[in-house]
Amino acid sequence: MTLRFASALFSAALLATPLFAAEKHAFTPQGFEAAQTAGKPILVEIHAPWCPTCKAQQPILEKLEKDAKFDALQVFHVDFDSQKDAVRDFHATTQSTLIVFKGKSETGRSVGDTGAASIAALLDKTL
Template sequence: MVIRSTVLAAALIALVWAIAQPSLALERKVYDPAALAAEQAAGKSILVHVTAPWCPTCKAQKPILDKLTAEPDFKDFVVFDLDFDTGIAGLKALNARSQSTLIVFKGDKETGRSVGDTKAESIATLLRTAL
């Protein structure tokens, strides 16, 4: 009986702790020009990830971006995924010519971009330009 009560108490504590923790999973949004403009008008730190489902570099970037944007310094970033195959208007508007492009904004000001980068350190440096 004591063991069951202890296990139940531990499970309850774990559940309460999990609920109380801020979400570590960043919400990635599908690129939308109006949504981007709204976030820019609000002065947010923004990352646009030009990606394609067939792109191995994009696939390598995703877990790096997920990990970085879960860190306290970058947790407030708004991340938009712009599909390279279907987002032609967005690519033109942002002057993005390649998948695996990372474009960073602080409000409506572009602070940096990179193409094909899969190094966490240099991506973190890029994100810091919008803090």
Template sequence: MKTLFKSLLLATSILVSGTAFADPTAFTQAGFDSLQKAGKSILVEVHAPWCPTCRAQAPIVNNLLKKKEFQSITVLRVDFDGQKDVLKTFNVSKQSTLIAFKGSKEVARSTGDTSPKSIEKLLKKAI
């Protein structure tokens, strides 16, 4: 009964909002390389579940990605605690780092930013 209620609640929220946004895709080098090769817009999000700044960034990024102009951006989430090799590749030393790419070119980067306006500026550089 509990599962049925949760399913109905989820379905209702999807119908009300009109859209269901999935969690960001886990970063893999192969996936990233493929997106870059295709010239796609990418946001690499260095995240730690224990990080309050990361938790503050998540709804801001999700809300911005609902805007039509940003729907072409693919978000790849790097696990700060578990993907240390990726952190070295991107020269990242802190969680809550956002890196925007337009194809193979890095176009913007921020760390610890929770301002919707500046995150929006960062995303605009990727499209």
């Protein structure tokens, strides 16, 4: 492989990788509390792998999470089926629930929303 070819491959990889992206985490009470204490903008996604609404939300959320204005966003995934304590603690009654926080303050939530504009408006409440 020539140096020029390797350089071109590296440049292409950089262009394909977003420079800004929200940080995604599996939910743990400790990680969530640390993000709150640090005053981070937070999105909690309560989802289930079998949920068609959750599947419809996923590409919208992935696109928004790559937006530079959400580069500090901390995203916590809560599995509706296996993390019942967390679901209960967030007072969620169903999967496809999105909850946003500014530090320790809840600033909004939605249930079953698959509209790109309204999900973007919800995430804006973390800023």
